[in-house]
Amino acid sequence: MKYFIGLFLCLLVSISYAQEYEIKGKVIDDQGIPLEMASVKVIPTNNPEDVKGSVTDFDGNFSIKVDSGTYHIEVEFISFETKKINNKSINKDTNLGTISLQFAQQELDEVNVVYETTQVDVRLDKKIYNVGKDLTTAGGTVSEALANVPSVTVDVDGAISLRGNANVRILINGKPSSVAGFGDQDVFQQLPADAIESVEVITSPSARYDAEGSGGIINIILKREKTLGINGSFRGTIGDPRNTGAYTNINLRTDKFNIFNNLGYTDRKGPGNAFYDNQYPGNPNFDRIIENRKYDRSGENFNMNTGVEYFFDETSSLTASFFMRLGDDLDRTRNRTTRFLNQTENSTTLRTEEEAEDDKRFQYALNYEKRFDPDNRDHKLTADFQYSNKDETKDNRIFEDIISPSTDFVARQNVFETEDEKSFLIQADYVLPIGETQFEAGFRGDYSDAKQGFLVNRKLAEDAPFTLNDSLSSTFNFQQNITAVYSQYGDKLGDKFSFLLGLRFEQTQLKGETIPVNEENFDQNFNFDKTFNGLFPTVNLIYEIGEEENISLGYNRRINRPRSWFLNPFPSQSSRTNIFQGNPDLDPAFANAFDLGYLKQWEQITLTGSVYYQRETESFERVQRDTGRDTAEDGIDIIENIPINLSTEERYGAELGLLYNPAKWLRTNLSFNYFRFESDGEFEGIEYGATNESYFGRFSANVILPWDIQWQTNAFYRGPRENAQTKTDPIASLDLAFSKDILNEKATISLNVRDLFNSRVRDQFTVTPNFISDSEFQWRERQVTLTFVYRFNQPKDKRRGSGGGGYDDDDGY
The missing domain is CATH 2.40.170.20 (TonB-dependent receptor, beta-barrel domain)
Incomplete structure (x- = not known):
């Protein structure tokens, strides 16, 4: 394994010396805080398939070496709007300076509320709770994590209710799943809470969701990292x-x-x-x-x-x-x-x-x-x-x-x-x-x-x-x-x-x-x-x-x-x-x-x-x-x-x-x-x-x-x-x-x-x-x-909860 790692590092070094000019810069959020692990992509205008990329370090800095030419540059970070710099001509070492990303306003019907324990997104048909930083469920189960979500109760038998109504539909990533035990809620007392990215409480489901569950829907989104x-x-x-x-x-x-x-x-x-x-x-x-x-x-x-x-x-x-x-x-x-x-x-x-x-x-x-x-x-x-x-x-x-x-x-x-x-x-x-x-x-x-x-x-x-x-x-x-x-x-x-x-x-x-x-x-x-x-x-x-x-x-x-x-x-x-x-x-x-x-x-x-x-x-x-x-x-x-x-x-x-x-x-x-x-x-x-x-x-x-x-x-x-x-x-x-x-x-x-x-x-x-x-x-x-x-390589994000990433689509697919 150590020889593989050494060969891999040597290959990276040799590739880096083969490049001609350096593009560098620094990425911060809308409050001036450096963003570690933000992704930067450099895309040649004449060959969009030949994409080069990098991620920012702890201080938000990045550096990429490319041949001379004209490029589209994209800077991305989860929950922030993508920053695009189009048709940038590179014929010398270039410092893009400080790039500030704005927190994403994904939809007109969405309101974001961020605080230390939970991120809450209020939308037309649901509320989304990020449970990633709930300390009281560390080492616990999915049932214990759900018990801390507003509107949800888990009784002493492990039965899950929404607003006091036990007729609730449980989905995983927007779909019925064997993870949810085909409706058998006992499985949630075994699965670790650490697997959860967020919980969607859907009290007024739109037509895209199952009609099952007269009390509403609880949709559990599992973690999946999206950082380069x-x-x-x-x-x-x-x-x-x-x-x-x-x-x-x-x-x-x-x-x-x-x-x-x-x-x-x-x-x-x-x-x-x-x-x-x-x-x-x-x-x-x-x-x-x-x-x-x-x-x-x-x-x-x-x-x-x-x-x-x-x-x-x-x-x-x-x-x-x-x-x-x-x-x-x-x-x-x-x-x-x-x-x-x-x-x-x-x-x-x-x-x-x-x-x-x-x-x-x-x-x-x-x-x-x-x-x-x-x-x-x-x-x-x-x-x-x-x-x-x-x-x-x-x-x-x-x-x-x-x-x-x-x-x-x-x-x-x-x-x-x-x-x-x-x-x-x-x-x-x-x-x-x-x-x-x-x-x-x-x-x-x-x-x-x-x-x-x-x-x-x-x-x-x-x-x-x-x-x-x-x-x-x-x-x-x-x-x-x-x-x-x-x-x-x-x-x-x-x-x-x-x-x-x-x-x-x-x-x-x-x-x-x-x-x-x-x-x-x-x-x-x-x-x-x-x-x-x-x-x-x-x-x-x-x-x-x-x-x-x-x-x-x-x-x-x-x-x-x-x-x-x-x-x-x-x-x-x-x-x-x-x-x-x-x-x-x-x-x-x-x-x-x-x-x-x-x-x-x-x-x-x-x-x-x-x-x-x-x-x-x-x-x-x-x-x-x-x-x-x-x-x-x-x-x-x-x-x-x-x-x-x-x-x-x-x-x-x-x-x-x-x-x-x-x-x-x-x-x-x-x-x-x-x-x-x-x-x-x-x-x-x-x-x-x-x-x-x-x-x-x-x-x-x-x-x-x-x-x-x-x-x-x-x-x-x-x-x-x-x-x-x-x-x-x-x-x-x-x-x-x-x-x-x-x-x-x-x-x-x-x-x-x-x-x-x-x-x-x-x-x-x-x-x-x-x-x-x-x-x-x-x-x-x-x-x-x-x-x-x-x-x-997965920093603790003090503003958006741990785990970073997850599914960014409205329906959680």
């Missing part, structure tokens, strides 16, 4: 409970190609706990059951995102990328259950579960981009092909014994689950700007096929063999085929008013086939084949009151499709007495949503606010019911959790965001969201309508202490909630982080504590006609993490 040369970073993490990880990001960019590779490895342990106090008035067997659960989750995960982008010329490129995630997890649960009859303890059992999970996810993608006008980057055609595959197996071994008043055998159970899912995505988008106007049209085909196997083996006596439980074992085949076309048109009328109108058509086909192991035991047909056609109009308007003030109005129609686990009619086996069972009769829900927004900027303050309203028909609700069955071992009633379609749900609310930066050493961010919903509908003769209101708030402060130590505090509070059956108590948590740059700012060391007071616990109280349940649940206990980051 070789650059990258290494991140190492240790933590307690165990949180060991390593993450590398390497990029090689030339004028003809861009190679990027991100590797991540984590070894994490996640202890948690739960408590259930269930009362069954009038039950002759047991009138009260108390469960104490301890969770010990551990897992090793390896992920890779790699690819190459080839530039045919200045206007067209082809990108091939590959994503892989390999997971090897082991979850242990100890469940101590005590039964009472007439307030007297009857018996206690101990149930132990050991679930080994092997998870493999692969994704192959091709993207072609053609820009038709080098001077207008918005006139373009993009085409995408993506193939994704998920292969997951779970082997769950369950042991249960009576430990009081005597020791006795209860049951043994082995549950083996398999899931194989394949998905194809074909997409094309065309954008045509015409002066101030913009026309866009596109097609998307998203087709997936999943097969889920479920085998349950049990033995009810210590000396008995394992036998197949054919009443619970089955195979579930599920297909979801979505074909969509869309068109949208935007324009600006005068100096104040802009609009974006769109219409999307989607055809959805949902097919399900349930194959029991022993079909003779079933007289029900759970198979279905449903097709839904729908038109989804979108309207986004913005009125500029002044340069620093505007109001916006958005309308969109959305669909919420049931996922496969909501449709699978066979019950889960995580508990003998509390189970989840899908509903094959579940239909998609449709929603109409309105959003009125406001933005105002002062010198030190940025204020954003909105009020919104949504009406959804056939909305989903998960209800609990007593099945009327009991377990074969000891007669405990089985409680079932099942999703149903309610008739309607009306949701309205308001949110407020405030960025206040009174000094260079103090920057703050406050957000507050209030929402209320009213639902009505019945199931099996029981009315499940309810009125619920809640709120959540988030406060973040970044303080620069002496010796340039950064101190960040994130506080979160969620108010109480209530639906037709369950009341949920409020939750409060606090995160702290400290960081310090070392080694000439080439490295950073940080310490963060998530959930400082170990208070992120969900307390719930449920009342039904047949039972009363009082419970608390903590998914993950307090986490302390120490992180070290080293960057090479």
Whole structure:
């Protein structure tokens, strides 16, 4: 390797001496700060293919040697407008002097707000949050990073909501992806937050986006460096409970190609706990059951995102990328259950579960981009092909014994689950700007096929063999085929008013086939084949009151499709007495949503606010019911959790965001969201309508202490909630982080504590006609993490967040 490097350096030297004249200069930003790693291209007017380039050093200086001739010179830096010097004659050593780049104003409908922790871009149809410098998520997961984004909440189960609505669509780089686990949000608790460049919160999606997700869209943009040369970073993490990880990001960019590779490895342990106090008035067997659960989750995960982008010329490129995630997890649960009859303890059992999970996810993608006008980057055609595959197996071994008043055998159970899912995505988008106007049209085909196997083996006596439980074992085949076309048109009328109108058509086909192991035991047909056609109009308007003030109005129609686990009619086996069972009769829900927004900027303050309203028909609700069955071992009633379609749900609310930066050493961010919903509908003769209101708030402060130590505090509070059956108590948590740059700012060391007071616990109280349940649940206990980051040729950008680069297109492709 050292001989290769030496030969490479000698070659560079020999080339440099072969040139005749030197072009040099210095690049600064609009505030006079030198820009390191800005790219400089020198293009001969008589041979545009023979491009020479360089990047600026730490002080913003550059030097390039060329033959005599006439050249076009371009100076570029991410998030800044390109500086062009055309037809420059070079016949001697030339000093271009100081070149100042202006911060890019990419679109008339865009407002940029920059502060230390997050960069916020407010656009007609979305808000973009750069999470690259959030100290409290260093060494954390994607779920933990999303939990710090305004308008987004992540509950103790890891479920993601937008403005309190869990019906949210998750995209990766603007497209559905196996990275997002085909809708399985558990994957975000494994992927490292370091892979994220930015998060787009799209509460009023335009027609270019999927109509899926009645609550809106969260689009996660992954990092990809675009600076010329070789650059990258290494991140190492240790933590307690165990949180060991390593993450590398390497990029090689030339004028003809861009190679990027991100590797991540984590070894994490996640202890948690739960408590259930269930009362069954009038039950002759047991009138009260108390469960104490301890969770010990551990897992090793390896992920890779790699690819190459080839530039045919200045206007067209082809990108091939590959994503892989390999997971090897082991979850242990100890469940101590005590039964009472007439307030007297009857018996206690101990149930132990050991679930080994092997998870493999692969994704192959091709993207072609053609820009038709080098001077207008918005006139373009993009085409995408993506193939994704998920292969997951779970082997769950369950042991249960009576430990009081005597020791006795209860049951043994082995549950083996398999899931194989394949998905194809074909997409094309065309954008045509015409002066101030913009026309866009596109097609998307998203087709997936999943097969889920479920085998349950049990033995009810210590000396008995394992036998197949054919009443619970089955195979579930599920297909979801979505074909969509869309068109949208935007324009600006005068100096104040802009609009974006769109219409999307989607055809959805949902097919399900349930194959029991022993079909003779079933007289029900759970198979279905449903097709839904729908038109989804979108309207986004913005009125500029002044340069620093505007109001916006958005309308969109959305669909919420049931996922496969909501449709699978066979019950889960995580508990003998509390189970989840899908509903094959579940239909998609449709929603109409309105959003009125406001933005105002002062010198030190940025204020954003909105009020919104949504009406959804056939909305989903998960209800609990007593099945009327009991377990074969000891007669405990089985409680079932099942999703149903309610008739309607009306949701309205308001949110407020405030960025206040009174000094260079103090920057703050406050957000507050209030929402209320009213639902009505019945199931099996029981009315499940309810009125619920809640709120959540988030406060973040970044303080620069002496010796340039950064101190960040994130506080979160969620108010109480209530639906037709369950009341949920409020939750409060606090995160702290400290960081310090070392080694000439080439490295950073940080310490963060998530959930400082170990208070992120969900307390719930449920009342039904047949039972009363009082419970608390903590998914993950307090986490302390120490992180070290080293960057090479990738400087820490104090003004625009770390990582530099990313996708500069509006849609994130």
